[in-house]
Structure formats: C-alpha cells, structure tokens
Amino acid sequence: MYYTVPNTTLGVAMHVIYADVVWFINLAMDCVLLVIAGWMAKRPVRWRRIISGGAMGACYSMILFVPVLSPLTTWPGKVVMSMLMVLVAIPVRTLLEYLRVCSLFYFAAFVLAGAALALHFAIPGATLAGGTMALANGVNFVGQLGVFALMIAVPVGVVVIYSAIGWSRRKQNEAGVLYRVRVNFFEKSVEFIGLADTGNRLRDPVSRRPVCLVEARVIAQLLPEDMGQGLVSAPSLSNWLLGLEDNYSRRMTVIPYRSAGGREQWTVALRPDAVTIEQGDHWQQAPPCLLAIQQNPLSVEGEFKAILHTDLLMGDDSLENHSNPPGNQHSVAHTAAPTLDSSSHESGRRCR
Structure with missing residues (x-):
C-alpha cells in the first residue's frame, strides 16, 4: 500500500x-x-x-x-x-x-x-x-x-x-438419524434407509413391540410377486389383507394409532423374522418389532423409506453383531416425520 x-x-x-x-x-x-x-x-x-x-x-x-x-x-x-x-x-x-x-x-x-x-x-x-x-x-x-x-x-x-x-x-x-436397515421375511431380504425419529412412540398394544413405518413398495419386495403388486396397487389395506394366504396373514397385525393431528387411524403391520441395522462399522440385530405398511411416500425427496422406532437402535443384547457388508453412505433427509402414539388404545386385532 x-x-x-x-x-x-x-x-x-x-x-x-x-x-x-x-x-x-x-x-x-x-x-x-x-x-x-x-x-x-x-x-x-x-x-x-x-x-x-x-x-x-x-x-x-x-x-x-x-x-x-x-x-x-x-x-x-x-x-x-x-x-x-x-x-x-x-x-x-x-x-x-x-x-x-x-x-x-x-x-x-x-x-x-x-x-x-x-x-x-x-x-x-x-x-x-x-x-x-x-x-x-x-x-x-x-x-x-x-x-x-x-x-x-x-x-x-x-x-x-x-x-x-x-x-x-x-x-x-x-448424520446419526439415517440408518441402513435389512429386513428378513421368510426366504426374502430387503435393504433400505430408515429415519430414526424420537416422535415415533408407536407400539403394538398387545405385544408392546415397537412399530416402524415402512413404505408399501419396500414391504412388497418381501412378498410373492402377486401379493407385492397387489399391495402397491391396492386402494386400501383392508381389501388387500382379505386376499392373503394363511401363512402370510398370520404374520400380519392391525395396529391402531393416533397421528400428530389427533386423528385416530389404523394400519397393517408385518412381523418380520429379523431386522438388522447398520451402526458404524457393524450390523446390529434389532429387538423384535413390527413394520407398519404405509401406502404413501414417507420422504418427499425419497431419501428414506421407513421411520424407525428409537428402541430399535438399542439393539438386542441376546444376539451377536453381524459383519458389515460393503455399501454406499447415504445423506440425511430433511423431511420431518409425524408424531405417532398408540397410548389411546388398549388392544389391537390380530389377523388370522
């Protein structure tokens, strides 16, 4: 200068x-x-x-x-x-x-x-x-x-x-709220991204198992092709539920819940064989849970396909951790998940 x-x-x-x-x-x-x-x-x-x-x-x-x-x-x-x-x-x-x-x-x-x-x-x-x-x-x-x-x-x-x-x-x-999730059901397996949301307090009123919300297109990959296509295209879950085979209908549960707006609704939940969640450099077995079927997308941007109950992240101490398979990292979604609660109901109805 x-x-x-x-x-x-x-x-x-x-x-x-x-x-x-x-x-x-x-x-x-x-x-x-x-x-x-x-x-x-x-x-x-x-x-x-x-x-x-x-x-x-x-x-x-x-x-x-x-x-x-x-x-x-x-x-x-x-x-x-x-x-x-x-x-x-x-x-x-x-x-x-x-x-x-x-x-x-x-x-x-x-x-x-x-x-x-x-x-x-x-x-x-x-x-x-x-x-x-x-x-x-x-x-x-x-x-x-x-x-x-x-x-x-x-x-x-x-x-x-x-x-x-x-x-x-x-x-x-x-970065800590999005997780890779693997679900096993009968002889099929599917992986997707789940959002851990503290607002999800939904539990099965009978078994008290935590309930996760999963998009229908993900659940369809765990079912036979005709059942999966019927689930995605069904106008309502009740019509689809009546047409299931016995061995699949026994793994379904009706879950009543109350949304953030206070409106009481119900949905159909699937009882998987196993759910594992990627945490850090390993896969951890989640405690027994239910997967509630959601016919509408949970993320506008499509960055996650499920809303996880936070209890699933605690893991199941009775099971050993699994090795971590290779995979890509995923970004965090910015869509807020709805608050769900099952406290207003005393019992659920099993589908037989």
Missing part, C-alpha cells in the same frame, strides 16, 4: 509507503483470521492472545521493508510464522488439535483471499478493482489487490465461512 505523490521539483511521481498503515491493516486482518479459526475450532477467544498473535503477523509484514531479511518472507518462513501466530493466539490441548486449528486458519485465509480476488476481477472500474482512489492535489491511494475489495471481502468471507460451517454442523448432527 502506498501513496503516489507528484514531485514538482523532479517532475516525477514518488511512491510514499506508510509503514504504520501497513502494520495496522495486517494486524486487523490477522486478528480476523485468528478469530475465525478459533470459532471454527470451537476454542475460546481470548482477545489478549488474539491481539498478540495478530501483532506478531503485523510485525512480520514489516520485514518487507528490510531487504536484508527478505529470505524470511519465503514460503517456509510464512508457514512458520503463521503456525507461531496460531500457537500464541488460540489455546490448544493436543498436537492434533493444534494442527487442526492451523488448517482452519489457512482455510479462512484462502476463503478471504479468494473473496477479495473475486471482487478484484468481478467489479469493473479503477476505484474498486484497481484499488485506486483519486484524491486532492493529484494524490492516488493504491492498495495491492484493492484495499476496498479487501474491505468488502472480509464480511463476505465471514458470511461464507459461517454458512459453510453451519451447514456442515447440521449435516453432522443429522
């Missing part, structure tokens, strides 16, 4: 650099980067340490005015200084945490620099993109990459980082 001042004596323009201005700008930028890195790392922000770290970076920028010390401005020197700044400014407990904070510091620096560079080239005109402002008496104020672009880039970069971190944290919080 410098001022261009016409020299009337020599008839040429002179570049006048104000070291104090350069120092304060570097102090402010370094403090902003350290605060952002500390926030992303969820470390306490102590302003005395932040200012101390920023002052180290600002003093380091003064080396540019000392040609003898120019070797210290190489990439290794910049990396060492930035790591020292982080060490002074942000309290850490372990080496791994320190390296993580350093990487977040560099990430914040790249985002802010990218925002400044984008503004530098995106907005035409000498005032912002060139970083030049005409002043009185023929004096030009010039900043590298555009001082004004940098002033705009700081809040823009902070907003971008804040939004990205918020989105990432939401994804991490939601």
